[in-house]
Amino acid sequence: MAMIDSQWITWELCPRCGDRAAVGWREVGRFVGPVEFDCRNGCRVNICEVVRTCPSERAARIEHRHVDDARDASEVACDAVRRGAVAITIAAGFGGAARVTIVWRPEHS
Incomplete structure (x- = not known):
């Protein structure tokens, strides 16, 4: 998956398989929020699950x-x-x- 909507990419744990996954972030005011997700194993995770797993407070000033x-x-x-x-x-x-x-x-x- 191409991370086209993201300003930054970080590696986080996939909430499904626990392996590394790319999470794309975008600036929202003084913080950033996750907008894209790409697991190395192909896990399908919707953005709501990503927000719960990688909340913007965690990555984000x-x-x-x-x-x-x-x-x-x-x-x-x-x-x-x-x-x-x-x-x-x-x-x-x-x-x-x-x-x-x-x-x-x-x-x-």
């Missing part, structure tokens, strides 16, 4: 950082990975500026 250039964006992203970010995106802006979006699990302070 979003931080946006605006930086001056790609080098700064890379440093911010590397630091976030070291600190346990779930997912990171970097969007280029005008004049070399960039926007770094970091998704944190709630246990991150």
Whole structure:
């Protein structure tokens, strides 16, 4: 299954078989919510089951950082990975500026 509606993908446990499954997430305000699901074993799970299994509170505070250039964006992203970010995106802006979006699990302070 192609994950076309997602902004981020994480690996979670499938509620049916317990194996790894890709869960696609999309930004909703300050948080993210699951929108797609793809189990490696082909389990069919509807999005309601995914929401119960992977609630947005579990994966989900979003931080946006605006930086001056790609080098700064890379440093911010590397630091976030070291600190346990779930997912990171970097969007280029005008004049070399960039926007770094970091998704944190709630246990991150």
